[in-house]
Amino acid sequence: MIHILKLAGNGIPQAWLSVEEAALHYAAGEVTWEAGQPIATLHGGTNAASGRRSELTVNSIFGVSGFGKVNPFDIVPLLTNDKLFRRDRNTCGYCGDHHHPHDLEREHIVPLSRGGRDTWMNVVASCRPCNQKKGAKLPHEAHMPLIYAPYTPSLWEDMILRNRRILADQMEFLAANLPKGSRIAA
Numbered sequence: 390m391i392h393i394l395k396l397a398g399n400g401i402p403q404a405w406l407s408v409e410e411a412a413l414h415y416a417a418g419e420v421t422w423e424a425g426q427p428i429a430t431l432h433g434g435t436n437a438a439s440g441r442r443s444e445l446t447v448n449s450i451f452g453v454s455g456f457g458k459v460n461p462f463d464i465v466p467l468l469t470n471d472k473l474f475r476r477d478r479n480t481c482g483y484c485g486d487h488h489h490p491h492d493l494e495r496e497h498i499v500p501l502s503r504g505g506r507d508t509w510m511n512v513v514a515s516c517r518p519c520n521q522k523k524g525a526k527l528p529h530e531a532h533m534p535l536i537y538a539p540y541t542p543s544l545w546e547d548m549i550l551r552n553r554r555i556l557a558d559q560m561e562f563l564a565a566n567l568p569k570g571s572r573i574a575a
């Protein structure tokens with residue numbers, strides 16, 4: 390399913406919407422600008438006076454006015470395995486092998502049993518054998534140094550991680566705001 394990228398008035402990404410959800414913003418006259426390309430044209434009712442059917446075209450990217458109450462830079466994206474494995478490009482953080490997401494696990498660099506937290510900065514994708522081998526040890530104790538560093542995705546990265554079917558123009562828009570060192574682009 391195609392998703393429409395909704396932006397706040399300051400250009401900050403706010404949500405992925407269905408075409409129907411996006412159409413509600415169009416119909417309410419809330420859309421202040423558009424980018425990307427037309428994605429869908431929806432037909433409404435027939436105007437009794439003109440006999441014309443109303444029509445509404447939804448773009449792949451649109452903005453509304455207003456900034457929202459929350460500072461987007463204060464938001465830490467929700468940690469899920471799905472997004473974690475995509476952040477780490479389905480690559481085990483210890484042996485470097487590529488795996489199907491079904492064969493990966495969320496590995497806590499500082500184990501939970503030793504006070505480690507379940508946060509983006511303390512987790513990497515790991516294959517099962519590496520996860521088992523490392524167990525409740527720290528990387529240096531297990532002689533298993535990390536081959537890449539964990540990081541907390543920015544809001545823009547998170548938007549990319551949340552949508553598996555991003556259109557090229559949406560990707561281009563979001564990727565223009567990725568920090569250096571992001572593993573997500575490309």
Ligand SMILES: [Zn+2]
Binds near residue numbers: 516
């Ligand atoms: Zn491994």
